[in-house]
Amino acid sequence: MSSRTTVRPATTGDVDAIVALEAEAFPLDPWSANLIGEGVSGLLPTITVVVAEHAGAFAGYAVVSVVDVDAELQRIAVPEPLRRAGVATAVLRGVHAVAGEGGAARLLLEVREDNAPARRFYERHGFSELGRRPRYYRDGTTALVLATTVTMVP
Numbered sequence: 165m166s167s168r169t170t171v172r173p174a175t176t177g178d179v180d181a182i183v184a185l186e187a188e189a190f191p192l193d194p195w196s197a198n199l200i201g202e203g204v205s206g207l208l209p210t211i212t213v214v215v216a217e218h219a220g221a222f223a224g225y226a227v228v229s230v231v232d233v234d235a236e237l238q239r240i241a242v243p244e245p246l247r248r249a250g251v252a253t254a255v256l257r258g259v260h261a262v263a264g265e266g267g268a269a270r271l272l273l274e275v276r277e278d279n280a281p282a283r284r285f286y287e288r289h290g291f292s293e294l295g296r297r298p299r300y301y302r303d304g305t306t307a308l309v310l311a312t313t314v315t316m317v318p
């Protein structure tokens with residue numbers, strides 16, 4: 165699939181698709197349409213939103229914040245029917261590019277301890293555990309803090 169998957173900056177035309185995927189992928193704490201609209205419009209300092217397209221249709225997104233030498237992956241999601249086909253891998257490559265262009269050397273993120281698919285995904289992509297935040301999420305679940313080095317593929 166990845167040969168037909170492209171990654172580009174998000175626009176206001178992507179907000180509805182991102183909001184719908186937020187509700188599906190992050191039902192406990194979805195970002196509001198307003199917040200996502202501000203993010204794609206460049207109104208949130210440090211934030212960049214990227215979108216994947218597969219065969220011309222919305223296929224996922226990521227939100228990355230770059231502050232000095234640290235970038236933080238705040239969101240990454242792919243619609244359920246499109247998973248395990250390399251879309252998030254393509255999106256992560258785009259995130260590394262945004263981070264590197266912004267001058268970041270390290271890419272950090274938090275992941276729920278019980279999110280096995282995401283943990284496997286990050287492990288496969290070279291993230292390692294930096295720390296743990298007990299009861300970080302509203303339902304009491306621990307957050308793992310993961311990090312990797314920013315790499316830009318030419």
Ligand SMILES: CC(C)(COP(=O)(O)OP(=O)(O)OC[C@H]1O[C@@H](n2cnc3c(N)ncnc32)[C@H](O)[C@@H]1OP(=O)(O)O)[C@@H](O)C(=O)NCCC(=O)NCCS
Pocket residue numbers: 189190239240241242243246247248249250251252253254274275276279280281282284285286288
């Ligand atoms: C995590 C997520 C973004 C991965 O997206 P994806 O497009 O399916 O990922 P890819 O196809 O690029 O996966 C690459 C590799 O990650 C690992 N992986 C991804 N999903 C997995 C799963 N369900 N079980 C085990 N390993 C998995 C595998 O190593 C996979 O390679 P393989 O398919 O050759 O075995 C997706 O599952 C998702 O949207 N989840 C809901 C939102 C979420 O939890 N986001 C992360 C918040 S921290």
